[in-house]
Amino acid sequence: MSRKITVIPGDGIGPDIVKSALAILEKAGCEFEYEFVDAGLTALEKTGELLPQATLDAIANNGVTLKGPLTTPVGEGFTSINVSLRKRFGLYANLRPVKSFKGTQARYDNIDIITVRENTEGMYSGLGQKVSEDGSEAEAMSKITRAGAERIVRFAYDLARREGRKKVTAVHKANILKSTSGLFLKVAREIAEEYPDIESAEMIVDAACMRLVMNPEDFDVLVTTNLFGDILSDLCAGLVGGLGMAPGANIGKDCAIFEAVHGSAPDIAGKNLANPSSVILAAIQMLEYLEMPEPAERITRALADVIESGDRTTRDLGGSHGTTDFTDAVIERL
Ligand code: NAI
Ligand code: MG
Numbered sequence: 001m002s003r004k005i006t007v008i009p010g011d012g013i014g015p016d017i018v019k020s021a022l023a024i025l026e027k028a029g030c031e032f033e034y035e036f037v038d039a040g041l042t043a044l045e046k047t048g049e050l051l052p053q054a055t056l057d058a059i060a061n062n063g064v065t066l067k068g069p070l071t072t073p074v075g076e077g078f079t080s081i082n083v084s085l086r087k088r089f090g091l092y093a094n095l096r097p098v099k100s101f102k103g104t105q106a107r108y109d110n111i112d113i114i115t116v117r118e119n120t121e122g123m124y125s126g127l128g129q130k131v132s133e134d135g136s137e138a139e140a141m142s143k144i145t146r147a148g149a150e151r152i153v154r155f156a157y158d159l160a161r162r163e164g165r166k167k168v169t170a171v172h173k174a175n176i177l178k179s180t181s182g183l184f185l186k187v188a189r190e191i192a193e194e195y196p197d198i199e200s201a202e203m204i205v206d207a208a209c210m211r212l213v214m215n216p217e218d219f220d221v222l223v224t225t226n227l228f229g230d231i232l233s234d235l236c237a238g239l240v241g242g243l244g245m246a247p248g249a250n251i252g253k254d255c256a257i258f259e260a261v262h263g264s265a266p267d268i269a270g271k272n273l274a275n276p277s278s279v280i281l282a283a284i285q286m287l288e289y290l291e292m293p294e295p296a297e298r299i300t301r302a303l304a305d306v307i308e309s310g311d312r313t314t315r316d317l318g319g320s321h322g323t324t325d326f327t328d329a330v331i332e333r334l
Contacts, residue, residue, distance in 0.1 A: 002031045003290065006058040010068025011041045012264025013274035013323075018068040020276035020327040021283045024302075027334045028295040030287070035062060040070030040081055040264075050081050059089065065257040066286055068279065069264040082259075083126070086119050091250035091257060092148065093155045094119040095285070096233035103308040104241035105318050108216055113236050114165075115222045116156040117229025119250060121148045122180065124226040144180040144225065149187035155251075156223035157195045167199040168192070171208045171224040171232060184225055209235060237261060244275035244316045247282035249289065256289055258282040272322035275314040277303060280330070302333035 007022070009015040025032065037055040044050050050072070059065050070081045085091065094117040100109045121144055128141030156168050170188035174181040185202060192200035203211065205228045211218060212232070216239050222232060237246035243262035250257045260278035268274055280303055287296035306312065312329040313319030319326075 002033045003064070004033045004035060004062045005286075006055075006062045006065040007034045007036050008039050008055065008065060008067040008070070009036065009042070010039070010264060011071040012069060012266050012269035014040075014068025014070070014264055016270075016272070016323050017260065017274050017276040017279045018066065020323055021066065021279040023327060024280055024299055024330055024334070025283055025287075025295070027331045028299050030292065030295050039067075039085075041073065044073070050078060051084060056088070059085070059255065059257070063255055064286060064290065065255075066279070066283060067257050067259040069260055069262060071264045071266070079126075083124065085257060086250055087126075089250075089255040089257070090120070090252040091255065092118065092120050093152060093249075093251045094229060094233075095159070095249040095251065096229075096236065096246065096261060097281075097285070098233075098236040098240045098246060100240050101245065101304050101307045103310050103313070103317070104245065106239060106241040108239055111216050111236075111239050113212075113216065113219045113222065113239075114159070114163075115224070115229055115233040115236055116152060116159065117233060118148060118152040118225050119229075120226070121145060122226035124230075142177075142180050142227075144183050146183065146187055149184045150191060153188045153191040153223055156221050157191060157198055160198050160221045161195070165198075165220050167201060167220040168195075169201040169203055169208070169219060169222050171203055171205050171222055171228055173205050173228070175204060181225065188223065205232070208232065212236065212239065233261065242316060243278065244314070245277050245281070247278050247285055249282070249285045251289070256286075258286040258289070272324060273315055274323050275316050276323050276327060277307070277317075298334060299330075302330045305333050306330050 009018045035058050037058045072080045097114040100111040123142045125143045131138045172181045172185045174185040246261040248261045284296045306329045312321040312325040
């Protein structure tokens with residue numbers, strides 16, 4: 001029986017770039033059965049809810065989800081759908097790989113970095129959010145647990161071993177955030193001892209930003225807390241040509257959601273201008289998760305070849321073609 005996968009086409013450019021990724025998966029011979037469900041603005045319009053129960057059920061039942069970007073309406077008391085999904089399904093690890101593709105207008109062509117971001121704690125835990133009545137003061141709580149830190153740091157080292165990577169750098173701010181970042185760093189040092197075969201490093205987050213821009217080749221796996229991981233992974237995406245080239249996986253104990261890192265790009269939605277690479281790369285991450293390395297490698301090669309040749313690339317990659325032409329170019333190479 002073929003594997004069943006939940007697909008959320010999403011909002012804005014979502015449906016077009018997800019369609020592109022599914023066509024490429026099909027051409028690569030992946031026989032999945034898809035269950036299409038809605039979330040975000042599309043769901044709100046159809047059902048009155050951002051995250052309908054049927055969507056939650058599909059995500060839980062199928063275990064693996066491919067998701068387009070979702071629009072969270074601003075200023076109407078809606079919490080971010082992505083944050084809700086991560087919490088609800090315990091998706092504690094956010095993996096954001098960036099790899100150089102020749103032919104982009106990126107500054108570097110030798111980058112292969114993966115950020116392993118803790119996805120449920122820290123500044124984004126949503127705890128203790130308060131604004132005083134007169135609006136003059138605001139506060140929020142950051143919470144790090146030993147269990148949460150251990151789990152994410154182990155995840156990073158296990159990934160490094162599995163993928164034959166050489167080095168794990170723990171990024172922190174323990175010199176100032178002594179309690180929270182301090183606990184994270186302490187745990188990272190302890191776990192590092194369990195992995196003598198992998199080089200361990202640690203770096204303060206601001207210094208890491210500078211080093212990433214100046215010497216990105218010094219980095220391999222980064223492991224860090226929620227807020228730092230959010231920022232660092234976008235910085236890394238910038239090193240390889242921007243958000244159009246950046247996928248992300250949200251992984252929990254028995255559930256995983258694969259997505260583009262960027263948003264629904266309302267400015268270019270419906271214009272056939274979006275670069276589908278981020279969702280294609282997310283689909284590749286999904287294949288790796290499902291232990292299907294063969295189609296993952298084939299799609300990676302086809303995508304790299306299209307980008308390098310500059311044959312039919314999208315505007316953000318320096319080309320003048322649309323989402324559909326770009327997709328066709330990848331499909332022809334498969
Ligand atoms: P955005 O990432 O949608 O767009 C930022 C800029 O990048 C825009 O100029 C856009 O045209 C461009 N861009 C994004 N993806 C592209 C692609 N694949 N190809 C070519 N250009 C691309 O960020 P923005 O505008 O701040 O957010 C729009 C909406 O997306 C908001 O409602 C926000 O809440 C949501 N969002 C959703 C995310 C998710 O579902 N994972 C993540 C970030 C934002
Ligand atoms: Mg972000």
